[in-house]
Amino acid sequence: MTITDIKPRNTKPATKKRATVRASDPKNPNLTPEQLDAFGDELDDLRQRVLGKLGKEDADYIRMIVKRQQQFEIAGRALFYLPPAWPLAVAALSVSKILENMEIGHNVMHGQYDWMGDPKLNSRIYDWDTMAPGENWRYGHNYIHHTYTNILGKDRDIGYGILRMDEDQKWRPYYLGNPIYALLLMLLFEEGVAVHDLEVDRIMAGERTWEETKKVGKPILRKVGKQTLKDYVLFPLLTGPFFLSTLAGNAVANVVRNIWTFNIIFCGHFPAGVATFTEEECENESRGHWYYRQLLGSANITGGKLFHIMSGNLSHQIEHHLFPDIPARRYPELSVEVQALCEKYGIEYNTGGLTHQLWTVAKKIVRLSFPTGTAKPQPAPVATSDETLAA
Amino acid sequence: MTLTTKLLGSKAVAALTAPHGVDRYLEMFNPMWAATEVRARVVDIHRENPGAEGSAPVATLTLQPTSTWRGHRAGQYVQVGVELPGSARRLTRCFSISSAASLPGERFTLTIRANDEGQVSTFLVNSAQVGQMLHLSQADGKFTIHESAATPTNNHLVMISGGSGITPVMAQIRTLLRDGYDGRANRKVTFIHYARSEADQIFADELAEIAAGDNHVDVHLRYGDATFSEFELRRLVPDFKNTDTWACGPGGLIELVRDAFGEENPRLRVEFFKPPTVSTGSATGAVSFVKAGATAENTGATLLEQAEALGLTPEFGCRMGICFSCVKTKTDGTVRNVLTGEESSLPDEEIRICVSSPVGDCSVDL
Numbered sequence: 001m002t003i004t005d006i007k008p009r010n011t012k013p014a015t016k017k018r019a020t021v022r023a024s025d026p027k028n029p030n031l032t033p034e035q036l037d038a039f040g041d042e043l044d045d046l047r048q049r050v051l052g053k054l055g056k057e058d059a060d061y062i063r064m065i066v067k068r069q070q071q072f073e074i075a076g077r078a079l080f081y082l083p084p085a086w087p088l089a090v091a092a093l094s095v096s097k098i099l100e101n102m103e104i105g106h107n108v109m110h111g112q113y114d115w116m117g118d119p120k121l122n123s124r125i126y127d128w129d130t131m132a133p134g135e136n137w138r139y140g141h142n143y144i145h146h147t148y149t150n151i152l153g154k155d156r157d158i159g160y161g162i163l164r165m166d167e168d169q170k171w172r173p174y175y176l177g178n179p180i181y182a183l184l185l186m187l188l189f190e191e192g193v194a195v196h197d198l199e200v201d202r203i204m205a206g207e208r209t210w211e212e213t214k215k216v217g218k219p220i221l222r223k224v225g226k227q228t229l230k231d232y233v234l235f236p237l238l239t240g241p242f243f244l245s246t247l248a249g250n251a252v253a254n255v256v257r258n259i260w261t262f263n264i265i266f267c268g269h270f271p272a273g274v275a276t277f278t279e280e281e282c283e284n285e286s287r288g289h290w291y292y293r294q295l296l297g298s299a300n301i302t303g304g305k306l307f308h309i310m311s312g313n314l315s316h317q318i319e320h321h322l323f324p325d326i327p328a329r330r331y332p333e334l335s336v337e338v339q340a341l342c343e344k345y346g347i348e349y350n351t352g353g354l355t356h357q358l359w360t361v362a363k364k365i366v367r368l369s370f371p372t373g374t375a376k377p378q379p380a381p382v383a384t385s386d387e388t389l390a391a
Numbered sequence: 392m393t394l395t396t397k398l399l400g401s402k403a404v405a406a407l408t409a410p411h412g413v414d415r416y417l418e419m420f421n422p423m424w425a426a427t428e429v430r431a432r433v434v435d436i437h438r439e440n441p442g443a444e445g446s447a448p449v450a451t452l453t454l455q456p457t458s459t460w461r462g463h464r465a466g467q468y469v470q471v472g473v474e475l476p477g478s479a480r481r482l483t484r485c486f487s488i489s490s491a492a493s494l495p496g497e498r499f500t501l502t503i504r505a506n507d508e509g510q511v512s513t514f515l516v517n518s519a520q521v522g523q524m525l526h527l528s529q530a531d532g533k534f535t536i537h538e539s540a541a542t543p544t545n546n547h548l549v550m551i552s553g554g555s556g557i558t559p560v561m562a563q564i565r566t567l568l569r570d571g572y573d574g575r576a577n578r579k580v581t582f583i584h585y586a587r588s589e590a591d592q593i594f595a596d597e598l599a600e601i602a603a604g605d606n607h608v609d610v611h612l613r614y615g616d617a618t619f620s621e622f623e624l625r626r627l628v629p630d631f632k633n634t635d636t637w638a639c640g641p642g643g644l645i646e647l648v649r650d651a652f653g654e655e656n657p658r659l660r661v662e663f664f665k666p667p668t669v670s671t672g673s674a675t676g677a678v679s680f681v682k683a684g685a686t687a688e689n690t691g692a693t694l695l696e697q698a699e700a701l702g703l704t705p706e707f708g709c710r711m712g713i714c715f716s717c718v719k720t721k722t723d724g725t726v727r728n729v730l731t732g733e734e735s736s737l738p739d740e741e742i743r744i745c746v747s748s749p750v751g752d753c754s755v756d757l
């Protein structure tokens with residue numbers, strides 16, 4: 001297939017500017033089923049090539065990260081005995097929690113390291129250092145979100161049942177608080193993720209039975225209890241006279257982690273230009289279309305090596321969504337080939353710096369707090385792939 | 392159990408490291424520190440059949456376990472997990488313990504034959520060095536003996552083993568002799584072993600010593616084409632059907648022994664090795680879902696679809712291999728990954744049943 005085969009969807013400019021982008025937007029190529037199949041085959045090929053390379057390097061890497069994370073954790077916990085070192089203690093503990101949640105927890109729970117046969121790095125055994133129980137999260141995230149990514153009405157990660165993040169979520173006066181809800185969600189992200197699987201909005205709408213709620217709710221209570229006991233009772237008690245300063249330090253570390261993970265994750269699917277799909281568009285979807293949807297529905301963040309590690313390589317959200325079970329440290333090398341494929345098929349590869357991506361997310365949150373159309377429509381600029389590869 | 396082990400294994404310490412285990416942190420300081428996990432360091436490697444031409448090498452490894460090791464009863468086995476050099480993949484296999492019963496934290500030995508197909512056994516026998524760390528389970532298995540010098544319950548015990556099946560039987564005889572089993576009070580042991588050749592006989596010196604000792608243990612070694620026969624057993628032990636018997640060896644031997652003892656004879660305890668699986672390259676054979684007790688002809692569809700066709704409802708999510716909701720243990724057989732075409736015959740392997748289809752006979756723990 002040659003590139004010229006790919007026709008733009010529509011040559012006429014769209015009459016009305018939308019606040020959010022649909023897959024059917026003219027900027028997205030109108031790939032035929034055959035083209036989608038070919039595209040899918042190329043990605044399958046790529047996947048195979050990288051899977052074949054997995055080995056000692058990847059195992060050493062994740063063990064090294066675990067070791068570093070534990071060193072930060074132990075240093076952080078210990079430094080609380082030294083009151084003047086409080087900021088250092090908080091910083092070390094924050095780094096530990098961020099590493100544990102993102103590069104280790106999120107990725108291990110995706111099964112990226114199951115092939116190693118190490119129970120400590122096994123997706124079904126691992127549980128992460130947050131209030132959200134691993135078992136609930138694996139269902140809501142690995143299955144629902146990763147399978148139905150950006151399908152309106154199916155992907156519960158569009159707005160998390162709290163925010164209006166797409167124009168097709170019908171506006172209600174409740175959404176006037178969109179920016180405030182977003183801010184609260186950022187500060188309480190850990191708690192937010194924990195209760196996400198309760199699907200509170202659906203309980204309110206009477207769509208969930210009490211039995212279902214209890215089944216999901218129990219592990220949440222248990223896990224929240226354990227996390228609270230550890231961070232807000234036991235470790236503060238262990239530091240004796242410094243009880244309060246340790247308690248405050250642990251709280252701050254948790255919030256720092258909340259803010260960081262919220263920002264990275266919101267840059268994954270909400271920057272300007274990321275497309276959503278309707279259920280009809282995804283009926284009987286081919287593997288190629290699934291890949292295509294993951295691509296249009298995700299966005300990357302550019303940055304240096306340390307930044308990628310601290311974001312759990314979710315700065316490569318696109319590669320993560322294409323290959324959720326490949327060790328994340330492989331995403332930077334994968335992204336080079338994915339971008340080449342995007343160019344070949346005329347698919348936009350959405351990437352940009354952290355501040356740029358965040359800015360477009362913030363604008364979207366504010367815009368969608370108003371009934372769509374009343375706020376001044378202002379298409380946000382979309383980063384082009386030229387800006388990438390800084391990684 | 393030492394005080395430190397008790398403390399490290401306590402709920403209070405676990406609450407501090409939750410949601411992770413205490414061992415995740417301890418291992419970072421010293422691989423021999425553990426609160427609940429069991430690991431061991433190889434402290435000695437002894438080649439059992441150095442001169443045996445044309446047969447697989449056998450070695451005895453002496454292991455120093457972590458203080459979490461609860462000890463073992465003679466005849467039990469242990470799961471050994473090892474990361475093969477260069478592959479970073481941990482493989483886990485079961486091996487019988489060859490030394491006499493151990494107490495918590497005590498050293499014990501494994502005697503292993505390097506199978507051609509067995510990556511783990513080959514590594515342990517040929518390449519492992521003193522100092523190698525192994526991941527262990529606690530000892531397990533019911534091929535044990537309740538007889539002891541202090542509380543004898545039997546007058547006569549029969550042990551039958553073939554090839555590598557000698558390992559757990561050796562552990563039993565060693566335990567009996569160590570604990571003062573001396574044949575007085577008219578107790579005796581008849582031990583019959585089948586080996587490929589005299590040169591291939593492991594523990595030969597020790598067996599000769601046992602045979603010569605005044606202990607009422609009769610050792611009968613059979614080599615080459617000699618196979619088990621009921622006739623011979625009857626000659627050695629006329630009332631064998633009413634005599635407590637332990638038999639361990641290849642499937643073929645165990646079949647013959649079982650036939651001789653009759654269906655469901657409670658006096659007979661057996662343990663046998665599975666023959667290695669070979670891929671047949673096509674969708675033939677039978678698929679069995681072990682927990683559900685369902686078996687059907689292999690249709691070539693994915694295991695998830697075949698299970699559903701039988702009316703089972705295994706857990707699943709994406710049905711496309713990305714979410715890991717459907718992971719189950721394949722206990723036996725070969726599966727092909729329908730996305731990649733890759734085949735795998737590893738025993739007790741975790742597979743995603745939504746993207747695995749069986750090639751030939753296959754059993755899944757479902």
Ligand code: FES
Nearest residue numbers: 708709710715745
């Ligand atoms: S159902 Fe998702 S991996 Fe099998």
